[in-house]
Amino acid sequence: MAAPLQKKQLALDTNILFDLAQNLNAAHDFRETFLKAGYLLRVPPTVVQELVFEADHGDDADVAIYALTSMLSWKITPFDLAAVGHGLTDAFTRKLLRKGLLPEGEYNDGLILAETSLAAIPVLVTADKHLLDLDETFLSLTFDECDLFHVRPCHPKPLLRAMR
Numbered sequence: 001m002a003a004p005l006q007k008k009q010l011a012l013d014t015n016i017l018f019d020l021a022q023n024l025n026a027a028h029d030f031r032e033t034f035l036k037a038g039y040l041l042r043v044p045p046t047v048v049q050e051l052v053f054e055a056d057h058g059d060d061a062d063v064a065i066y067a068l069t070s071m072l073s074w075k076i077t078p079f080d081l082a083a084v085g086h087g088l089t090d091a092f093t094r095k096l097l098r099k100g101l102l103p104e105g106e107y108n109d110g111l112i113l114a115e116t117s118l119a120a121i122p123v124l125v126t127a128d129k130h131l132l133d134l135d136e137t138f139l140s141l142t143f144d145e146c147d148l149f150h151v152r153p154c155h156p157k158p159l160l161r162a163m164r
Contacts, residue, residue, distance in 0.1 A: 009040045011116040012076065013126035014050045016156065017043070018060070020074060021067035030125075030156045033163050035075055043071065043078040044115035046089075046108050079119050089114035092146045101138055106130045117148040124153045 019027035034041060054064035071078065081089070093110030096102045102110055109131050116124045126132065131153035143150045 007040050008038055009042055009119075009121045010034060010159075011042050011044055011112075011119065011121045011124045011151075012047065013112060013124060013128055013131070014047045015127045016125055017047065017051060017067040017071070017076075018063055019127070020076075021063045021070065026160075027156070030160050031074060031076070033160060037163060041074075041076045042119065042121060043076055044112050044119070045078070045080055046111040046115060048078050050108060079115075081115060081118055085115070085118045088118065088146070088148070092117075092142070092148060095142055095146065099138065099142065101134055101142065102130055113151055113153070114146075114148065116151045117143065120149045122149075122151060123159070124151050125156050125159065126153050127155060128153070 016027060016030075020031060031041065048068070051064045051068050055061050055068060058064060089111045092114040093102075093107055096110045096113075097104060097107065109128060113124060113131070124131065132155055134153060136152070140150055
């Protein structure tokens with residue numbers, strides 16, 4: 001008997017949800033194109049936490065609230081981790097910081113990468129320069145050292161171009 005097919009998935013970073021909430025055409029074009037192609041669009045736990053924090057304390061509270069309340073209608077689903085996963089994400093992030101792959105203030109970026117890895121989602125869609133500028137070789141080695149699934153941070157524009 002053949003194994004069931006794994007659904008195609010992409011994880012979305014916080015900045016992508018902000019773009020959607022600000023009704024940027026490019027963001028909605030990206031979302032619609034990948035949904036139509038059969039992809040599941042997923043949101044890691046730290047992205048949800050960043051949106052909640054912004055909704056409670058930030059200058060863009062209205063945008064964050066709109067993103068949080070619109071995710072499901074946009075057919076974007078958050079995912080959670082088993083409790084043990086939170087320790088693994090912390091260890092992976094600390095390793096990225098120790099190696100200088102991420103600047104000190106970008107702890108959440110490491111968590112988002114690790115959470116995406118634990119969900120076995122191969123691509124994190126982001127406009128975050130810190131993530132996009134990560135050295136692929138060093139990132140791959142770090143995933144291997146932590147025995148984690150490899151994730152590639154990608155900007156939405158080239159992904160969208162590849163689909164056309």
